[in-house]
Amino acid sequence: MPSTPAGPLDGVTVLDLCSYLAGPYGCTLLADLGATVIKIESPQGDMLRQFPSSLPGESRFFLGTNRGKRAIALDLKQPEGLAVLHRMVETADVLVENFRPSVPARLGIDYPRLKAINPRLVYCGLTGYGDSGPLSEKGGFDQVLQCLSGMAVFQGRGSDNPQLVLGSVLDYFTSALLAYGVAAALFKRERSGVGQYLSLSLLRSALTIQAGRFVWAESEGREVPRDSGAGGLTGIHPTKTGALYISVHSNHFFAALCELIGRPELARDPRCATMRSRAAHAAELVPELRAALALRSALEWEEIFGERVPCAAVRSIEDMFDHPQVLAEDLVATLDHPVVGRYRTMTKPIKFSDTPGPTQSSSPTFGQHSDEILARHGYSTAEIAALREHGVVR
Numbered sequence: 001m002p003s004t005p006a007g008p009l010d011g012v013t014v015l016d017l018c019s020y021l022a023g024p025y026g027c028t029l030l031a032d033l034g035a036t037v038i039k040i041e042s043p044q045g046d047m048l049r050q051f052p053s054s055l056p057g058e059s060r061f062f063l064g065t066n067r068g069k070r071a072i073a074l075d076l077k078q079p080e081g082l083a084v085l086h087r088m089v090e091t092a093d094v095l096v097e098n099f100r101p102s103v104p105a106r107l108g109i110d111y112p113r114l115k116a117i118n119p120r121l122v123y124c125g126l127t128g129y130g131d132s133g134p135l136s137e138k139g140g141f142d143q144v145l146q147c148l149s150g151m152a153v154f155q156g157r158g159s160d161n162p163q164l165v166l167g168s169v170l171d172y173f174t175s176a177l178l179a180y181g182v183a184a185a186l187f188k189r190e191r192s193g194v195g196q197y198l199s200l201s202l203l204r205s206a207l208t209i210q211a212g213r214f215v216w217a218e219s220e221g222r223e224v225p226r227d228s229g230a231g232g233l234t235g236i237h238p239t240k241t242g243a244l245y246i247s248v249h250s251n252h253f254f255a256a257l258c259e260l261i262g263r264p265e266l267a268r269d270p271r272c273a274t275m276r277s278r279a280a281h282a283a284e285l286v287p288e289l290r291a292a293l294a295l296r297s298a299l300e301w302e303e304i305f306g307e308r309v310p311c312a313a314v315r316s317i318e319d320m321f322d323h324p325q326v327l328a329e330d331l332v333a334t335l336d337h338p339v340v341g342r343y344r345t346m347t348k349p350i351k352f353s354d355t356p357g358p359t360q361s362s363s364p365t366f367g368q369h370s371d372e373i374l375a376r377h378g379y380s381t382a383e384i385a386a387l388r389e390h391g392v393v394r
Contacts, residue, residue, distance in 0.1 A: 014035045037070070072393065075105070122198065151170070157244065173209050238290060242292065257305070298314065
């Protein structure tokens with residue numbers, strides 16, 4: 001493997017058998033930390049590669065969520081392919097898969113079997129609904145779980161108008177939990193010398209991300225307010241040009257807002273004494289606020305409010321590629337890809353002062369490093385050619 005700066009997980013090898021988004025991006029976060037991540041795809045490839053994209057020959061989502069990996073195409077349904085994986089497990093530190101619970105045993109890659117090969121292996125199983133229960137064998141998808149778990153009702157502010165949180169937020173949150181869990185299991189292994197099985201699910205993540213609402217006291221009925229009650233003036237508002245989000249939960253921020261929009265008397269209005277009272281009178285207060293905001297553009301208000309009122313002019317993601325704060329924090333990496341060419345994308349989400357980790361590389365093409373990975377695991381040139389001839393690797 002190429003020589004690169006050490007990251008916190010330098011020397012750790014991760015086998016990524018995942019498809020779609022949550023599992024693969026969780027492994028990408030481990031690659032960002034310096035782990036060597038080997039993406040093992042079936043002969044059909046990761047389904048995310050097939051998603052519609054304006055880029056020629058590649059999926060934008062695949063590029064964005066699989067950076068920094070080595071890739072091999074391996075048919076685990078053939079005995080020779082399973083043997084290859086078992087050999088890789090001998091020296092691996094982590095294996096991550098997102099099959100339905102019954103599939104790993106059927107393929108011969110379940111935790112008990114792989115633990116016998118490598119007791120130090122940290123095995124992470126990611127499912128839609130968990131390893132047990134009536135829904136365990138169902139496939140899990142971000143938007144499906146949003147609707148099942150109450151997220152869509154909350155987003156739409158009521159069951160009569162459910163709405164999705166766009167951007168695969170549940171998948172990405174699950175990715176972060178995956179990396180967090182694996183790192184913790186590796187830390188434990190350093191003390192105990194043995195690995196363990198980690199179970200994650202989109203259902204578990206969907207409830208975790210709603211921890212502030214997922215509380216039901218015995219003294220409460222079913223239909224109780226589970227929102228924070230902090231609505232009202234806080235939210236997105238139209239301006240002369242563009243939209244502006246403002247957050248005025250505290251009296252301090254609300255007073256600053258009133259002063260800066262030229263309505264200081266509102267800060268002394270009894271209707272505005274507390275966050276709750278402002279929310280209760282939102283129907284009366286919001287039109288007054290918006291009348292003032294209509295005098296200037298969102299960007300002008302953003303400048304005027306500065307640090308005194310938490311706010312942001314609503315922007316598109318395209319604006320982030322050149323935003324001065326994004327550039328100052330070095331959040332954009334420029335990578336080269338054999339099909340797409342040069343492109344800009346997200347860089348590492350965490351900065352480490354002493355272990356910055358490897359320079360980022362682009363997401364791999366299908367089977368890009370198959371020969372290299374097999375050779376690293378002791379296969380000769382003739383053996384690799386035979387595996388390829390029999391369709392075991394690509």
